[in-house]
Amino acid sequence: MEQMMKNISVAEVLPFADLVNYSEGQVASRTLAQNDAVSLTLFAFDQNEEISTHASHGDALVIALDGIGEITIDGQKYKLEKGEAILMPAGHPHAVRAIGRFKMFLAVVFPPPERKD
Structure with a gap:
């Protein structure tokens, strides 16, 4: 069977927040899964870095892993x-900004495609 998640070891206990590293002056990310149904991504924001205001067609759950972030x-x-x-x-x-350095896990669940009967 094809592995649906990527960029992560299988059957190994991992320090989840350490799977993405801070980069000076940047927003770093590691995508774990991306398809029409779901997107799973780890982010590491350097201080004051941000993802500007936008909207998504899926519900997006943010879980803070390190530091403090500002979610709008x-x-x-x-x-x-x-x-x-x-x-x-x-x-x-919505938008995300790091108050200090900030790591987060983002899970986006997208609506099923409309059926064309």
Whole structure:
């Protein structure tokens, strides 16, 4: 059977937050899965780096792994610390900014494709 996840070892206990490293002045990422149904990605933001406001057609769950991030949803700002999570609903404008260095896991679940009967 084809392995559906990538960029991660199989049957090995791993320090999850260490699977993506900070890079000075950048947002680094490691994609673990990407298809029409789901996207799983680890991110490491250097201080003050950001992903600017955009919207997704899937629900996006952010789980903070390290540091403190600022999540903006529909113009409302939320502080997210290690171990906390927030759901960014589909179709709503959102952004992510690192207050200090910040690592997060992003899981996006997309709606099923419309059937054409």
